[in-house]
Amino acid sequence: MKKEYLKGRGAQHNSHNKFETLHSEWRDDFLEYCLKQGELADNNKTTYIPVFPKSMVNKVTSPDVGMSYSMNPYQGCEHGCIYCYARNTHEFWGYSAGLDFERKVLIKENAPELLEEKLKSRSWKAETIVLSGNTDCYQPAEKKYRITRACLEIFLKYRHPVGIITKNALILRDLDLLAELNSYGLIGVNISVTSLKEETRRLLEPRTATIGKRLNTIKELSEYGIPVNAMLAPLIPGINSHELMALAKTVSDQGALSFAFTVVRLNGAIGILFTDWIRRTMPDRADKVLSQIESCHGGQLSDSRFGIRNKGEGPLAVHLHQVARIAKQRYFKGKKFPKLNTELHQSYKKGQLRLF
Template sequence: MSVSLPPRGRASASNPHNRFAPTRSVAEDDGWFQDETPPSRATEVRSELAKTVITRNNSPDVGFDRSLNPYRGCEHGCIYCFARPSHAYWDLSPGIDFETRLIAKTNLASRLEEELQKPGYVPQPIALGINTDAYQPIEREQRLTRQTLEILLRYKHPVHLITKGSLILRDLDLLGELAGHNLISVAFSLTTLDDELKRIMEPRAASPGARLRAMRTLHEAGVPVSVICAPMIPMINDMELEHLLEAARDAGARSAGYVLLRLPLEIAELFEDWLQAHFPERAVHVMSLIRQSRGGKNYDSRFGTRMCGEGPFAELLAQRFRLASRKLGLDHRDTQGLDCSQFCPPGAQLSLL
């Protein structure tokens, strides 16, 4: 089976049509180009004037009811990213387009303030950077995540952050001040300690060592940090689970979670192509274990099972996680949570005069 390699610095080797595309075309190799070195692919960033920026959800599988994403698409390029199918809504491919054709919500700051100032707004922690990473490389220039944190600090609004980007240390001043008011928690997504596996699986995300150093720095600055081992992929990185948890504990994590690989919609095809390109000798076995954990399918979207799967492999993984978390002291949860009582839109006091 002939499988194409991805462009340099990217995870996806293809740009499949999105599920809404009305027509489809197929490229055929005529033999004229024999260069085995894949070309590079530049990142394009377009601006969007968003109508709203706070997204609501009622999923019982996640611990928040609202989230905010400064960007659409993600330059980190993680091959397994569950957000890839969302690019289809902009008539873009969940493949290389998701990694290279990015959208920045340039009016995010003004829209966020408008939504926080609405009469009757009731604060609950906002999850920042859920669908795509708020600290992906384009944040260096766009600074939308920093603008968001500045607003949330000014309004004393609680926020949960999840990232695999070391750029988060740029905003240590804001994060430290938020932590001083019990308004922030930060979770690092950690998938492997193997730099080579990281390179092909999450090409533009921070290295494992950089993530652990960032975690340690935040911890030492008084910012509460946790780790999410996600996703755990059968026969690819699941054997690292206990080592990941131990490394995170040593870096200051005080709690942990995990997610079994999810392959909704177009991701299944992209992931199988990636397996064939990098792990052809075990691709069939990997997919077999995934399907055994998903009721015989590539993905099972049911609440309650979509994050952890079911069946022998999924149950063993869950058991390993419980035992390791308990041994390392990562199995407790902060029952107090973040403080929503301090929320106060600037100028709100004037209404009492």
Template sequence: MTTFTQQIRGRGARSNASGRYEAQVREAFEDGWTVEDPQPLQIRTEVAPEKAKVIITRNDSPDVGFSASINPYRGCEHGCTYCYARPAHAYMGLSPGLDFETKLFFKPDADVLLERELSNPRYRPEIIHVGGNTDPYQPQERNLRVTRSIIEVLSRFNQPFSIITKSALILRDLDLLASMADRNLVRVAISITSTDRKLSRSMEPRAATPEKRFDAVRRLTEAGVPTMVMFAPVIPGLNDHELEAVLERSADAGARGAGYVALRLPLEIKDLFREWLETDHPDRAGRVMSLVRQMRGGREYDAQWGSRMVGQGPIADLLSKRFAAARRRYGLADRQEPLDMTLFQVPPKAGDQIDLFG
């Protein structure tokens, strides 16, 4: 394991352990020559293209809410230490730690692949979720515009989709989203984990501030885009006390619905999250981990379907009751209205013969 003794400026992970599939393991050690630097270290973000063969991926998990998804990026610069997508970076021969948020991959041909897959005669319309793994509106999207190119294709095909983000950059594409909302083809979820700017910066160092996320909810709603808020993850002993406040402000901003997910710590995330707690919140680290274990049957993670998203036991039950009560109090639905599946159509290409009898 490669461990750093200082915080990395603007990053969430505190270490960069070798990927679990690597034949060799790197381990840092103190040789007595280290000179303490009062300034935090900096690591530049590297972005590389990824040659994908398909763009729509599918899963058979019964508790994620979708079976088809598109992920424009691999890795995420937002740097959330708790991100459940981190372990996937090991498949690239990289670390789920700092590599995950500094060595990113994008799919430059995403729109071409999507158009080809939607045009396949065997394709049957279903709701596609954009951003089910990493955020589709992370900082690199500002210049790369992969997510926008995907939405442009979805719009041309009248293909319904949902999208989730914790970035205000989604407002750049309000023109497309509002147009698709008029056709009942899109719904948006904004992830808001705190109203406390300092805590939010600690948990999600390069994501939008809470104020910008609430503003995104307001502007999306005003444009007619159905928007819900995800209070995810709920971290017991750290941000769970803000549940009601987040839902109240979300309702005031115009959100139509709300959901939540309990903290999940599979594979390498357990160690990364613990390191982050001990660095940023040492006074609460022991209690937070104790509460996590109480919600996971005495373990730090339980991957069992049906409970992995919400936990189990008295603490999880109380959280569920609090959430249900707050949702009712503020008039937030637990799910959004179904999207229109009947409008899907492969658009004609240049040179196609016009159907005079259609």
């Protein structure tokens, strides 16, 4: 008996955790029993689990990522993006990269205190810290826990530069803080827009803000003078890669100062989850899409080589980079995303301007 498709989720099962020797699977007789009893085999609910890490700011050593430090108030993400590279990190916590990643969200309630401790450290020198280097800091849990807002208050208190990556319009709730941070040149926002088609968005990213809301978010932030970079990533051949030029024009029209993109790579458990997902949701083009992804990564669904893994290689990847260059020349001429201010923090180490 085939398990019912879980609406509102990206992954449709829990992939095996590579760190665990045992794993579980659904048995047909159990599913049949639930059906006969009129019971749900899976309630598909999200669980929030408090955790208390000892540190919060992470050094980013990958040369492929445009940041030096990141922090993530939440581990796991209810948005459920099927392609998300962060899924694999859930295995380090003892969970699956599949449904567990979307339904067991770890809440780092002591994040603001740990951040403040870091910024007050005598050895710390100001360098942009990016919220959501891994999982979205404005995912649904933020409505309840408000950890991201508390962290922004800390960044403002210590006049420290901060970047944000999100695909959720909830960021507009914090316009007051963002505007004040921007008055000191301390904030840069990256809004992820992966398609202009709602049908594609719903399949790829089931619990994210609509495309319309994301475009409006870019517009509102830009009207406040807050610098916005659009993340047109990942581009997935056969699904959204053909939209690159239209995406670039649209986000520029809304006020974005720049854009960036990556070619999708399906490393670790993500390859298994994505393959299962596309055979369920797009069976007519699954083989073609998977083949085109492989053509960008030397015949595999992923490439681990620094400098190549996010860019891809081969004719299709080369074509996408050529389109991106044309789009930047056509739609972003004269625009530039600013470098954030690192000069103020030293004078605010103790939370207020040092007068003497």
